[in-house]
Amino acid sequence: MPKSTRALKIVALRAIHNGLYRKSIAQAHPDPASIDHSLKIPLTTPRSTEDVVVISRDRLGDFGLAFPSLTTRQRKRSMNVSQNFDSSFFSQLQRESSHVSTSRTSFDANDRFKLLNVLSSCLSHGNIDRAKVILKNMRSSMTDDEYSLFFNEYITRLIEVNINFTIIEDTFKEALDHKNFIPTSKTIALLLWAASTLAPDLKKHEFIRSQIQITSLARDIPLYSIIEELFYLSPDSIPYVLRSGEIAQADLTDLPEEPKQYVDNLYRTLPTLVSLCSNKSQMRPLDPKQEIIEQLDDVESVGYKYVKSMLGGLADGVSFAPQEIQDALHKLSSSDRAQVSKTIPFFGDEHDTDAVLDTYWKLLEMSSNLEPEARAPLENVFDLFNRRREIALETTSLNSAAERWKEEYSASIERGSLPVMKKLNTLLYSWNKAVTSRIEKELDKMRDELATSTSRTIMNNSESRHEVLGLLSAIPTDQVSVITLLELLRLVAMGSEELSTSKVLNAIGDAIHLEYHVARYTKRNPNRDTRSLSNRQLLSIVNKNKHNADPFDKIWTSDTKVRIGAFVMSIVMDVVKVPVTRYDSVTNESITKKIDAFSHSYVYRNGKKIGIINPHPEILKYLAEGDMKQSANPQLLPMLVKPLPWTSNVTGGYLTAPNELVRTVSIEQKVYIQTAIENGTMDKVLESVSILGETPWTINSPLFEVIAQIWNKGEEFLDIPAKLSDEPDLPKSPGEGASPQERRDWARTCRLMMSKYRSDHSQRCDLNYKLEIARSLIGERFFFPHNVDFRGRAYPIPPLLNHLGNDLTRSLLVFWQPKTLGAEGLRWLKIHLANLFGKDKMSLDDRVRFVDEHLAEIVDSATNPLNGKMWWKYADKPFQTLGACMELEKALRCPDPTLFKSRLPIHQDGTCNGLQHYAALGGDIEGANQVNLLPAEIPRDVYTKVADMVRASIREDLEHKTAGVSELAALMADNITRKVVKQTVMTSVYGVTFVGAREQINGQLKEIDSIPEEKRYLCAIYVTKKVFGAIRELFYGAHEIQDWLVAAARIITKSVTTEDCLEAVDTRRAPKSVSSVTWTTPFGLPIVQPYRKMTKEQVVTRLQTVYLSDPYQLNSADSRKQASALPPNFIHSLDATHMMMTAIECHKAGLSFASVHDSYWTHACDVGEMNDKIRACFVRLHTSDLVAKLHKEFMKRTEFHYIPINIVPSHPKYAQLKQLAKDTKERIGRMPHLRDWFALEAEREVLLKSSDEAEREEGRNMVTASTILSDLEFDEISGQIMKSPSRSGKPAARKHRKKSSENAGEGPEVALVSDEDIELLDEAAAAIEEEGAAPKVKGSITVPWQVKFPEIPKRGDLDLTQVLKSQYFFS
């Protein structure tokens, strides 16, 4: 069996085994104990494990990508197999096992995958005939469902190329002749669409009518589902279909909400449909809900009217009609109206984009002060306006970037300005032109080659050409070029080290992939002018896009993306030049030449080759300081409308761009997530992540002004590096004869200088990008679509500018919605300011006092940020402090500061959040006290506490002059600060090792000048020991839990199932274990730790080969990583859940909410309320014993998992096992191997799972190794799973040995080595051998032990509700 097949099968089996398909595992509050075991295996209960194997193999075969007529070559590479390893693969598996496969052809993914590529290629460049042939060829190897999928795609493309309708009709008829062809509702919808747009009028009506009739009669496809598909495909054709098909409104009551509204509206507004509206359905009764929907519709009419007024069309994509605003204003109360009108005295010329935008911004600003209800009518207008803008932003901003390049280029030509080519944008213009035409040329060449090639060669060397051609011809070439250049520049700008080719190719590939979706979107909505569309229509387009998943999207695998990227990149390298001027010392004159802008070479890192893209240094100059307005990559910007709510793992967020809810690493994870979402057990996660995206933000423009000033000055400021010029002049190389050491030092200096230069450069670029994005968003209201990492921690999707960024980035962002401070809010604002300054260890009142005492400085900072005393510069977080200063100053300037409307987010941070969760988990009172789970007068600070303990211990050493360390103690006694120990304390419960901690502390000590460099390392070791000592003392509870988690992870990742073992080739050895640690958060997010041993392979591209890991390979779990990652991941999954709970609660209460993992943000006035919710949610989260639940889930997931363990003859159970072995020998004729032991277990397992009570009873009575060992607790064998105790004695033995050999050498000096000496040495050696060797155990046997976890640490008596009263829990 090919490797790949086995891999897939293993995943499948594992998934089945883990109860993947059932709600029970992925439910919100997993109670694995309640899992009905019979549900875990959806296939018929196998009589033996062999059945499972057979069934799954068949299924894989079914879905598998066989294409026997073209090849018999056995493919071992599995990367492409996996293309189908998506949800449909699993849903396939999920089906009833009665499904009979139609083909059992050989499993060869790659060839079919290649065909898919060819098909895609043919379809996309219009080679319909060949596409047809391929589709036909592939028919035999596809399942019916799959065929439908591709058939539909084929038809879609036919329609898109406006092919003659009769061809479509014939194609369909032909397909119907195939007895297994089952048209789906989409197929019918496509036909109807085709008919309504392509068929001649005469035929059109008749075709639709008959098709609808046939379908109605057949009844296996409901009419409404056809209309639904049509709605997503081509809403415009619905009226015609309804009329011609005489479909009654009543037939469509089952439509989902959105299409239904659309259709209902048609019935109401289109006269030709009115009759159908009242007609009684022949199929279903009238839906009583109808009335309600009509009422709802009324509300929508504002938008609708607006659309009508827009039909005249405006010059630009962004426009705003005064009439509609007037209409909206009419809906406002008179006072609000007056207010708005006052600010906006007149409405700009509607053809003047700037004026329109200006009007919008003013209106927006005004509306922000309105109550939500009052704002609603305006919001309708805004929504429409913004949705159009957002779609334009997502789909056409590339074009506009290119246009601006052109404009700037022509402008400079006209002006005749000398440095035409000295501006980045003009440079980009010429680059783009060159690259575009070159790509086209290459594609044409490929097209020709493919056209002339015979069908026999399709599969071979033209494969990658097909791939490139197919995918790239689906995207406008200029867009490919633009996005490539932008992405490349971004990478060059942001890279602080060498730009590795694989990074570049991946990034470009990803960017082009994203553009592919845009192109697909644009293609499906040809000439659709968004200006003429209603809000609802826009939404429907968006939904349609997300709804119609592209079956060819699966071609975009990582290797494909890299190849595409390399194709374009190689062209870029060929044609892109940059003008360089140099002084030629030979001719004594300056010459300017156009030099390649990029080259490709290699560097070595630890002897390994790394491909790099070498930008010409000249380019760097353009990037750091240039005007980046049109050079920022417009993909993934903040959104102008609320992100789509998450409804599945891939639907949500951006309107057109695809994105994932959970950033998964492995397919395994994806499958779990998809299943959980389908089962509805992740609803809370979907909800909360959607909520995070709904928070409206805007740019803090006064602060932006300040930063812009700093930027423009170009001087070094805080951590902003100064404006850069050329590359630094490196020191001269040491002269001839300089020692190797000197040379090395010199090289190091050079390296550091270059490194610093590149780093400064990238920081400048980073800031440049951020400011450019911020600038374009001034006055706007925008949103951050969020997604989560695999543990559930939330991140905003837009890179660069987001609230997770650094101090400066954060300071640029404020809530869009202002809220009146109130007295409490004012107080929190002050506290916030103190926190940002660094005074977060004081009591709240003291922090307020601190601010009050520094009011003068604060006001000075706010009013005179760059020329005053600049108090804010000395803060921990200077830019945010400045923001807070400005906010506070503005408030204080009001007659009544409490009435000030503030937009500043106020942060509430957990004090060592990880330890807080640990303390709550363990019910650890002392721990809880340390991290403010219990009320206290002033905040507790563990870091200070640890620092104090360490300092005390060091002082002790100093006093006692403890041997060896007193010197170090003297050095360190006064240098132990909170900062030194902080990171180590935090990470210690996450399992940092001594070495890691030492590095951390060493890093901290670097900042302390009083420690001489040569002693630093020793100091670090010394301090680390002390810190570890203190931590052990202080966080006993946390460490207990941590240890348990690590042990559990080891058990899971070492465990194997009976199948694993029976599959294994080696009958004696334990098979590789493939179980990852997997659990479910209280919000139902299934977490699968993705750490496995990597298998990577080289992917050949035009530029170089790229080393890619194959995400679809199922490799054995990396037990070490799994174990060390479980504690942090588990805790983080809890803090993520806590955040999500709080987000939902805050949302319910109408609070704005944002978070950075353990820092929760809201308006000043709402901090109190949010604080209550934070605490309440925390208590709710920890009320149940989460560790116990985790334990239960682990047990359930590993119910029939085993670990092979060694039983020595002295073991009490040894005799029993030996007896069983003898019994087995009689049955199988030899002493049992490990596999035989497992076979026995498998037998028992089958019996126990049987539906027959008698068999189950038999199973319970069966004697196997695991039943004999059932009393064996984890602790007794932990040595075999965790570290081995027999090994722990070894270092000592080794030391002893060393000493002995020294002794051996200390004999009398001899001139020659005599026989005596040899004997002497001999004896010594023998002695060592005797002592050092572990007693060899003969006759021990290895048998499966059914996994069992150690006892979970006992939970303490902490009264969690105390948290509710602890004001410093989050502060």
Add this chain to the structure above:
Amino acid sequence: MSARLPRFNELSNVLKRSHISAYTRINITDSDLVVRALERSGSLNGYGRDTIVLDAYPSYGYVSQAVHDMLRPRKHVLLDIYPQVYKVLQEMVVPQDPTSYDLRPLDPYKWSTFDHLWTEEGMKPQKMPFGPEFNKEMLFIANLTGSGGTQLLSQYINCIGYRNWIFQFGRVKMLFAITPREAKLLFSTPGSTRRTRLSAIAYTVADIKPVLVTEPLRKDCDYGDGDPVEVSEEEFGDAFYPKKSGAVLIAVEPKENMLVEASDWYSYHLFVRNLFATRATPLIKCLRGLSPGALEPLYPVLKDEVDYETTRPVDLTAEQLARLHRAYEDWPFKPKNVMWSAFMEDFAEAEHTLVSQPGIIGPAADDTERSSS
């Protein structure tokens, strides 16, 4: 040192049983064989009583003994930091010429070891400019078969290019025990696909003479006019320990006229390394990788000799490489520091990366980074 060491098989039994495992090195265990090979190659002709022998990683001293017996040098300094080796030598060997024999527990890996040594009386030879004569006042011997040996071999050759370390004294010969693997690298001539960067670099500044080789290497190596003693596989058991792969003895003789100036050596080194990253791709392609636009100045250099479409770096002689390099250096559009980018290849040292400088500028500062700031 004039005392005979025991036959190795006797010693090895002892060592094996006492779990001393210094066998990461391959030892040549037959002094007579070494003497024979050295005499045949004539590498040590002219060396003798005036020579200071620096002997790095002598292991159990069989090569050392051979050289010692042949030269009776003024000083023979054995440097080995490993106690397993050092102790054994210390115990087993009692020198009959204590003024010459000098065993030290120093680490020859460290450059400073030699710097310190040369501060001692009588340890520092007279400087001799690179001329027609070798500086026979010094001979460097090393067993480079251990871990890190490859690195040292490469670096010692580099030192010739820089004319630093022992080459500050002039043309100092070196005698190395190397693994067959390294031998293959070195004895690969232009045109063979086996031609390596190391070989190209080495022949730029030195002649490598095979002294003692193993028979199986014959098919992979081109010894030029060298005529080494060959050890057949059957003899491995007597000649080497461990016997598995055997070892090769070479003499490295710095050239009188180097093809590249010491001041250009670093740049040349990077140049060659860069070209040999794709050592079998035609020049027309791989020359572009040197830096943007680099093909242009280099195209005229060899166009009368070779076809750029088909010639590969492996086909070039050291002399051709040096000329290419010269042209590259003289190219006015050579990016100022682009070769230095190779410096950034190990990122452990990059202290200015964004990650290590969390703070106000730079990427997202999440909880972890805030803690460290």
Add this chain to the structure above:
DNA sequence: GAAGTATCTACAGACAATATCCCTACTGTGGAG
């Protein structure tokens, strides 16, 4: 199947080694039956 040796060194966001040689097995072609 036990012993020495290489490989790590808290987690996440963000990841990432390649060129070349050699050999095998497959594909395609052409020729003879």
Add this chain to the structure above:
DNA sequence: CGCCACAGTAGGGATATAAGTAATAGATATCGC
């Protein structure tokens, strides 16, 4: 028309690559005998 032989090549697997190892040390995993 099908078969067979042979040549050519795609692609999988193995291997080398660079070159200070600046300090340390303990656990674990893989690997060679």
